[in-house]
Amino acid sequence: MSKFIPTEQFKTVVEYAPLISIDLVTIYQDKVLLGKRVNKPAFGFYFTTGGIVRKNESFKDAQKRIAKDELGIELTQKPKFIGVFEHFYYDSIFEDISTHYVNHGYLLELDKELKNIPQEQHSIYKWFTIKELMNSNEVHKYVKDYFKFKHNRRK
Template sequence: MMILQESSMVPDEMFKTVIEYAPLVSIDLIAMHKDKVLLGKRVNKPAFGYYFTTGGIVRKNETLANAMKRLAKLELGIELVDEPNFIGVFQHFYDDSIYENVSTHYVNLGYKLKVPNLKNLPKEQHSEYRWFSVEELLQSDEVHAYVKDYFKKINIGENK
């Protein structure tokens, strides 16, 4: 049985070993419409139960452009036409993962993506979605601190 969509190319026990001993390269798609940011409530560890950006890991031999296209389709239900704007490299460290007693380390590539007012979003990785203003997400205890870092460290508002 495979646990994650992203791990479908790697046997489960091998993927567990990778997470235990190596950082994962991931992409966060910071989906924005006008002055709002789309966040989904995570259904998996790490960051279970928090509102978080959409995204996921880059698979072996997958280009970043192809990973972004796959993740935009999988997590937002859209076909990616233009490459999103790169905003920076971030590190995410978690005490947990999809496996018991295994921590997770991501080298995360953040990209800002302008989107229409999306509806009927996929529910595989997020149980619900919400549009936040930057001020709202910075104040909310339901939004993960790593999401807030995008807006504290770099100005990625709609006009940039």
């Protein structure tokens, strides 16, 4: 069973340790779903849905939780592993503390377009072609990393 970390302990973890996280690169009909972040880090940028892996939570359970919390769906398929990426931010949800993620990217291909997507982490959602997101200044550079290398792209 996964646990929430009380705020003061979580602040210490963010300050002194990398966080293990998962991003779901969600695709429908050759377009990628990105949401405009409402929290730090990456505030104001379009980003994939994702989150940290909690203590005693498997990657599979974390994927299911993130899909439910951030996309509003029950995960019925196994997302395809893209790779491990490092994300370094000068800020975090805490004042004057940077964030370091060891991020595991997963491709989630949908068979239908999503409606009524939760807006706790992202305020606006938009579907981007890969070309559009690669050329947009509003899309965070770490999202673009998922599409830079041929072996990471969909076939």
